[in-house]
Amino acid sequence: MTSGQNEAANTGSGAASALSCQEIKKSFQGVAAVTGATFDVPRGMITALIGPNGAGKTTVVNILSGMMKSDSGAMQIGATDVTNWESYKIARLGLMRTFQLSRELGGLTVLENLLVAPKHQAGESLLNIFLRPRLAKREELENTKRALEVLRTYGLYDLRDNRASELSGGQKKLLEIARAVMAQPQVLLLDEPMAGVNPALIERIGGYILDLKKQGVTVLMVEHNLNVVEKICDHVIVLAEGRTLATGRLSELRANPEVVQAYLGEVINASTTR
């Protein structure tokens, strides 16, 4: 695995960043969760968002995906300012996300979960259903074919007609990624995609993420598994106590005493003594 040793990620602002935010702040009833998150997510790369529990990682992901409004700060997708946009508008710009605890659409089948994802479907308009049924049907057919291909890639093909609520934890994780992929994202936010899944599946999910990178998707993933970060991430953002502590490659961060103290500590000791 060599991507960890790839050229250092370009963290400059502007067009090089697929996603960036400045001084994002958020508190919940007086408790500050995010106190100043500032970072750029380089385009076409896999970036890890790491930090101790309670550092505000999920809150940042929620704000970036529009599911939560920030108290202050700004964010951009590419060159578009999307500060405090509603989540469906952000999604339409090409930013998709998955959730820390899988949120499958339980009453829908696995295939239907994917079919919901494509944007602006002709069959989602009441007028088209009755006035342009052929257009809606043709598009639905194409989407279904593509969804079946995606399901096959993600090893969920045989489960296509099962209700999503019947899937195992690991399968739900895969379904969430597959669903986001079905929406053809430019930027993908993965909130702990490998939490609670077995080692074999971790490898598979890692492989899928690398594949997405090859296809030009920018990935920002919250991840605690430093082994995974080392293997697949080009760039790392460390969040601690709600603010950006450092950014860079994992190897650089290991030399940063602040980062070691806040988060890496024991692991680094463990791996250096090996």
Added chain:
Amino acid sequence: MSAFWFYVFTLVFFLFDYFILAMGLNIQYGETGILNFAYIGFVALGAYVTGASSLPASAGTGQQYIMGWGLPFPLNLLLGGVAASLLAVFVALIAMRRLRTDYLAVVLISFSLVFYDITNNYVPLFNGADGLYNVPEPLAGIFKLTTNSFVPFFAIVTGLIALIMWWAMSRITKSPLGRTFRAIRDDEGVAAALGKGVFRYQLTSMLIGSFYAGIGGGLLVQFGGSFNTTSWLPAETFVVFAVIIVGGVGNNVGLLVGALLVETLLIHLPAFLPDIPGHPGLIEYIDTIVVGVLLWVMLWFRPQGVVPERIRKTPLALLQGLKSDRSTNEEVPAMSISDGAGVNEEGGVRD
């Protein structure tokens, strides 16, 4: 026509009318997850508008109401449906933009009560508590129907309308629109994260469902010839909920079964039974209790209803076309952690 057939066709009418009403509530609650506790208000508006628009100008009729255009069937009925839909847009704009699930439900109940109080007390609107009466029997003049022959005739007309509306509803629920409704029902946060403008879809669902409510109400007023506030006490909403919960939320066939079991057999059939001697009206009260207990039993033991929501399987034709290249994608990518300078299989810091 014998009294027996008169009763039978009366029951047939209620079966199909409540099937329409159940389809309307189902698209809102069963498909989209909107707990519309004001549903009966939309039914009532449809009934009033259908009635008032088909009645002649109110001067000299002894009643007070708006419109009075003498509109013929089915224009008056369509107007009733459209009026209910417009009310839905109004309600959605003020209540649904910010409120979700249970909060929305509470607001809708209060809306139902406000609408009820206004209609009941503001006489110039729909004749207050007395309500509308002498609503013309549709098409009776053309087909030379008598009071007796009108009942089977209109029961069949209602059946035909229900059939058309069933067809239309099936088109909607099977379409990507129906799927997006169900996605919102299951998790509106996820639907939004997938780029779905949740409010717009909820509004569409309210619009469709309320149109069905208005049509169902319009048929009611034309069948009975009269309509007043006692016909739509806010609690009546729960009868429609009972129909869809007993029959099967999210399944159109289930709704017909629910309409048969709850509305036809439990609520209207006992109305034709002779009174228990010495206890007039007792049957009606027992009836209410039976419906309540049935609802409770169903929610406890069979929450999916008599006919559960079915799984929408992948079209077979599609699979056959694709099966041939199945083997090409069997290979699963992997990032091969284990051979690297990893920490351990479990990964790094895990907490």
